[in-house]
Amino acid sequence: MQLHTFDSSAALNQQFAGEISSRLAAAITEKGTATLVVSGGKTPLPLFKALSETDLDWSRVTITLADDRWLPETHADSNEGLVKANLLQGKAATARFISLFDSESPDDAYKGAAAVAARIAELPVFDVLILGMGEDGHTASLFPCSKEIQAGLAAQAPVALAVTPATAPYQRLSLSKTRLLNSAVIYLHLVGPKKLTVLEQAMAGQDPLQMPVRAFLQQQQVPVHVMFTAN
Numbered sequence: 001m002q003l004h005t006f007d008s009s010a011a012l013n014q015q016f017a018g019e020i021s022s023r024l025a026a027a028i029t030e031k032g033t034a035t036l037v038v039s040g041g042k043t044p045l046p047l048f049k050a051l052s053e054t055d056l057d058w059s060r061v062t063i064t065l066a067d068d069r070w071l072p073e074t075h076a077d078s079n080e081g082l083v084k085a086n087l088l089q090g091k092a093a094t095a096r097f098i099s100l101f102d103s104e105s106p107d108d109a110y111k112g113a114a115a116v117a118a119r120i121a122e123l124p125v126f127d128v129l130i131l132g133m134g135e136d137g138h139t140a141s142l143f144p145c146s147k148e149i150q151a152g153l154a155a156q157a158p159v160a161l162a163v164t165p166a167t168a169p170y171q172r173l174s175l176s177k178t179r180l181l182n183s184a185v186i187y188l189h190l191v192g193p194k195k196l197t198v199l200e201q202a203m204a205g206q207d208p209l210q211m212p213v214r215a216f217l218q219q220q221q222v223p224v225h226v227m228f229t230a231n
């Protein structure tokens with residue numbers, strides 16, 4: 001794990017958006033297309049804006065989420081709604097978006113999970129994965145408090161699974177650890193001093209069931225860059 005610390009959110013987002021677009025551009029040159037996986041929450045909003053202003057052949061980029069709340073995109077807490085309103089705008093408006101919601105089973109993530117998993121299974125290795133982290137050490141919707149946490153972290157997990165966190169609202173759809181690790185590079189995007197404390201706790205212990213972000217920080221398979229600013 002490499003920790004990159006910035007003086008401000010503006011400096012972080014400028015550097016980060018540049019790195020992401022260079023990696024996506026290199027993937028397009030090599031393969032013709034690129035895949036970017038983002039997270040929801042409050043942290044990435046200014047990054048999404050910076051990316052939406054970045055020159056890139058976005059029509060060749062597929063974007064999806066590491067997790068979403070099982071809600072229609074019109075709901076204020078839908079990550080899909082957030083991504084569409086903030087990232088799939090401006091220069092990035094032509095990117096293709098893959099939803100983690102299934103409108104055929106609007107009230108039950110457990111019924112809809114297979115349909116979403118089938119969509120995700122079509123995707124190649126993710127060129128760039130951006131994760132966030134909660135103060136309980138969750139990442140994506142791999143929550144330590146959920147009864148699905150063992151399944152989500154299992155080596156043989158499906159690509160995506162339905163999850164009910166005990167400490168956060170809504171049923172969720174999360175990509176599994178195994179699918180998330182099928183990425184060329186992982187960025188963990190952290191803003192604020194509390195997140196640094198949680199990162200230190202995560203690095204100081206071993207058990208991913210207690211802090212699922214450890215499954216990403218403490219592995220050797222994929223390079224992980226932590227992009228951190230205190231303010």
Ligand SMILES: O=C(O)[C@H](O)[C@@H](O)[C@H](O)[C@H](O)COP(=O)(O)O
Pocket residue numbers: 039040041042043044066067068069079131132133134138139140141
């Ligand atoms: O849907 C979500 O909420 C996320 O994907 C989640 O894993 C998020 O990244 C962390 O909870 C951090 O959230 P904040 O950025 O709001 O602190």
